[in-house]
Amino acid sequence: MILKPTPFHPRTSVLCESHAWRRWSGYLAASSYELSHEREYHSIRNAAALFDITPLYKYRVQGRDAARLLDRVVTRNVARTKVGDVLYTPWCDHRGKVLDDGTVARLGEQLFRLTSADPNLRWLEDCAHGLDVDIDDVSEQVAALALQGPTARAILMQLTDGGLEGLKFFRLTATSIRGMPVEISRTGYTGDLGFEIWMQAEHALAIWDALIEVGANYGMAPAGMFALDVARIEAGLMLIDVDYVSARKALIESQLSSPFELDLAWTVNTDKPSFVGKEALVAEQARGPAWQFVGVVVDWDSFERLYLAVGLAPRVPIPAWRMSVPIFSGGEQAGYATSGGWSPLLKKYIALAHLQSKWAAPGTSLEMELTVEHRRKRAIVTVVKKPFFNPARKRT
Amino acid sequence: MAAPYEAIVIGGGHNGLVCAAYLARAGKRVLVLEQRDRIGGAAVSEQLFPGFTFSVFSYVVSLLRPEIIRDLELPRHGLHVLPLESTLTPLPNGDYLAQWNDHDQNRRELARHSLRDAEAYDEFGRLMHLMSRAIKPILGMPPPDPASLLPRDLMGMGRLGKYFRDLGAERFHALHKLLTMSSADYLDEWFETEALKATKSASGIIGALLGPRSPGSAYVLLHHYMGELDGVFRAWGFAKGGNGSVSTAIAAAAMSFGATIRTNAPVSQVLIKNGRAVGVVLNDGEELRAPITISGADPRRTFMQFVGAQHLPNELVDGIRRFRFRGTSAKVNLALSEAPNFTCMPGVGAHLRGAISISPSVDYLERAYDDAKYGEFSRRPYMDIILPSMIDPGMAPPGQHVMSIFAQYAPYDLKGGWTDAKRAAFGDTVIDTLSEYAPNLKTSILHRQVITPPDIERMIGLTEGNIFQGELSLQQMFFLRPIPAWARYATPIEGLYQCGAGTHPGGGVMGASGRNAALTILGKMK
Structure with a gap:
């Protein structure tokens, strides 16, 4: 096969009744297993959904200077983490523009795992000059699953020999599933109670089978990228190549984004002695970002009116969309939305948007472009704070 | 009596045809004279063996300017460029390196050789994309001479200067490296896989008596990327029917605008009266007259054979003598x-x-x-x-x-x-x-x-068999092609112009020389 099957492919390919596959980092990834992604989405919020997230890039960073290297690369403070901590963090180029975002898990005093959306081996190696550290691309050796949703913990507690009960948000534990070693982190891309399970590729099928077997009693369903996309928009989580362009790929200045412009000010630790992009970020922090990444909610009445005007009932985007949609303030373009869709849970049409700072304050009323019966229209949208959905169970 | 033709083009190669097509499109009466029994020059398809059609000389379309495809409506005149989407480099150890058009497929294959190179590939491609965008506007303009104080050159340099300032540091530095380094050294800065470096550096040595470690060869790498830049036009690929289809499409366009094309009409000399070109003489003695004569032949044939040193200033004769062909x-x-x-x-x-x-x-x-x-x-x-x-x-x-x-x-x-x-x-x-x-x-x-190069010279008249009508090396590019004072398609002989690949921007079945020359001439005919 020209596209790589993940280690779970023998199982996922049988389950994928829709035959709707897409690419993810050169791997085959199911868009949905069933004909529609709706039940898969509701599994995330109602029971549990099982995602194959093996296509993430994974790097093992080990050695005396492992923490020092990661602190040189990412914007958050790695030195301060304890074994078992996981950090979500972006990293930047020397101009303070975001290259990628991912997680750093501290597996040992001198051992970390970095996950990323794009390949980063060369960047890590180039930043490691003069440091005593080994960097290995373990993307293919390590398989990964995400189990997300309210019953996720109960399922995993049936299968593991401890460590899950008290596992806090963004903490990781080493345990085993039916005797096979795994690391489980309380992390995910859905904004819900959820876990990610990291395992050696050779154990992938046995662990999948165990989860399917036990999960059946807890309403668990395997879920694809369509369902995940809806959940991650509700959670206000951005996606590379969709919501922002990596500084590695940007062809023009205006395609670049700083962490501040992506609502990631909280990840920028300017107290650290030095890291790539620090000078630019300190300067930007002082003057404030030109753009902000926010949520917008479509005003239902204005939306409905556009359809009523042509004699139709309103039609909401059930699969989320990924494209650039202009947002206006009267005659001026205030910014653009990059992901959006109907939230089946919130019963709202929501979107993630980049707005120039002067229009980005919560409560600001703007207009978003829509196409209704082949004609360009504008619906009223209101700026809101992300995330749109943030259940207490995510952290408790 | 008015001459039946307003312009005569010597040589029915693709540049001569492009030049003729643009002149005819502007309403000029144009005659193209081709020495062989078929048009096309180095872009010809011939049936050398029953049932088998060959692109005898040039064999891919890579750099044909999209504006020419558009202006002359070449697809309507039969040009169909088919994709050529991979490069396979077989290795002596039985393995191979393949480069595929599909990003994922390509990355996976490169990662088999080097994970670092798989990552560097995209960044290298991005920089080359930016660099070829930086160079592209220069291809479409007659090159200004930085040493000249003529207003047109000063204005041209001013435009270029602003342009280079606007490039920004990253691109300007990269351009400087590309202009000064060897392709092997340049690629060493990016990649570690030998076969990848070699296959990429090969585009820096094509047609030149240079090795991948010769300084200056890096620049030619850029030309390879320029074809990909206009990817929507599918300007990079294989012309259905062979490269002769490029010539026949351009010829069809030229004729649709009213140009006349004569084959089996070898020119022996440009007719010069009182220091002015007034037409040409064919090998059989026939005289054809026109106020403008344009040579699609290379600079040495144009000046030394068709014109003759006695009509030319010494510095031009010297310059042409120094202009390097060295077909390889x-x-x-x-x-x-x-x-x-x-x-x-x-x-x-x-x-x-x-x-x-x-x-x-x-x-x-x-x-x-x-x-x-x-x-x-x-x-x-x-x-x-x-x-x-x-x-x-x-x-x-x-x-x-x-x-x-x-x-x-x-070597020739x-x-x-x-x-x-x-x-x-x-x-x-x-x-x-x-x-x-x-x-x-x-x-x-x-x-x-x-x-061989002598065969190329004998068959289609390219001096020393150089496929670009003169090496595409840095000392022979831009305002130096073919020589500094006469790099803008004009010549010291009034009424005589050059439109071949021996002028800026050079060879590669681009057609840019033919188009630039036509636009220059039309500017003067107004």
Whole structure:
């Protein structure tokens, strides 16, 4: 096969009744297993959904200077983490523009795992000059699953020999599933109670089978990228190549984004002695970002009116969309939305948007472009704070 | 009595035809004179063996300017460029390196050789994209001379200066490196896989007596990326029917605008009266007159043969004498009874629909150059191979194939001179080398044509067989092509212009010289 099957492919390919596959980092990834992604989405919020997230890039960073290297690369403070901590963090180029975002898990005093959306081996190696550290691309050796949703913990507690009960948000534990070693982190891309399970590729099928077997009693369903996309928009989580362009790929200045412009000010630790992009970020922090990444909610009445005007009932985007949609303030373009869709849970049409700072304050009323019966229209949208959905169970 | 023609174009190669088409499109009465029995110059398709059609000389479309495709409506006149989407580099150890058009497929293959290179590839591609965008506007303009104080040059330099300032530091620095480094050194900064560096650096040595380690060869890399830049036009690929289709499409466009094309009409000299070109004389003595004469031939033929040194200022004669041709590229065209079976990737597949490059390492290419440097042909030549019949089934009978092998180095000035025996020996060397990778090749050859630089010179009149009408090396580019004072298509002879690849921006079936020349002439005719 020209596209790589993940280690779970023998199982996922049988389950994928829709035959709707897409690419993810050169791997085959199911868009949905069933004909529609709706039940898969509701599994995330109602029971549990099982995602194959093996296509993430994974790097093992080990050695005396492992923490020092990661602190040189990412914007958050790695030195301060304890074994078992996981950090979500972006990293930047020397101009303070975001290259990628991912997680750093501290597996040992001198051992970390970095996950990323794009390949980063060369960047890590180039930043490691003069440091005593080994960097290995373990993307293919390590398989990964995400189990997300309210019953996720109960399922995993049936299968593991401890460590899950008290596992806090963004903490990781080493345990085993039916005797096979795994690391489980309380992390995910859905904004819900959820876990990610990291395992050696050779154990992938046995662990999948165990989860399917036990999960059946807890309403668990395997879920694809369509369902995940809806959940991650509700959670206000951005996606590379969709919501922002990596500084590695940007062809023009205006395609670049700083962490501040992506609502990631909280990840920028300017107290650290030095890291790539620090000078630019300190300067930007002082003057404030030109753009902000926010949520917008479509005003239902204005939306409905556009359809009523042509004699139709309103039609909401059930699969989320990924494209650039202009947002206006009267005659001026205030910014653009990059992901959006109907939230089946919130019963709202929501979107993630980049707005120039002067229009980005919560409560600001703007207009978003829509196409209704082949004609360009504008619906009223209101700026809101992300995330749109943030259940207490995510952290408790 | 008014002359029947307002302009005569010498040479029915693609640049001459492009120039004629633009002039005719502007309403001028144009005559094109081609010495051979067919138009096209180095872009011709011929049936050398019954049932097998060959792109005898140039064999891919890479740089044909999109504005020419648009302006002359070439698709309407029969041009169909088919994609050529991969490059396979077979390796002596039985492995291979493939470069695919699909990003994921390409990344996966590169990662097999080096994870770092797989990542560097995208960043390198991005920089080259930015750099070719930076260079592209320069191709479409007559080059300003930085040493000149003429208003047009000062304005041109002013535009260029602003342009370079606007490039920004990253791109300006990269451009400087590309202009000064060797392609091998430049690629060393990016990649570690030998076959990748070698295959990429090969585009820096094509048509030149330069090795991948010769300074200045890096710039030519850019030309390779420029074709990809206008990807929506599919300007990079294989012309259905062979490269002759490029010429016939341009000729059809020219004729649709009213141009006249005469074949079997070799020009012996440009007719000069009172220091002015007034027409041409054909080999058989026929005189044809027009107020404007445009030569699509290379600078040496144009000035030394058609005009004659006695009509020219000394510095031009000196400049032309110094202008380097030194053809180094040969062509081996084969009719095959079956597809080649490469040991590294057996069977018939997508890899045979792309290019196949014999460039396993930079050392391999540099050694091939070493032979040529001392007057020998390469004992282990660099080759760029395509199988046109895998892309366009009309090129050969069903199940059989044509193979186009571009081979380098075969220096024009071979020690002891080229003879039939030496030509045959070079052909054998090419086939022996390729047979190491595709063992069934030798037994499947039905017909073989070997074309050396002297053959190119004899057949289509390119001086010393240089495929670009003069090396595309930095000292012969931009305002230096062909010589500083006469780099804007005009000549010291009033009424005589140049439109061949020997002028800026140079060869590669771009057509830009022909178009720029036509636009310059039309500007003066107003």
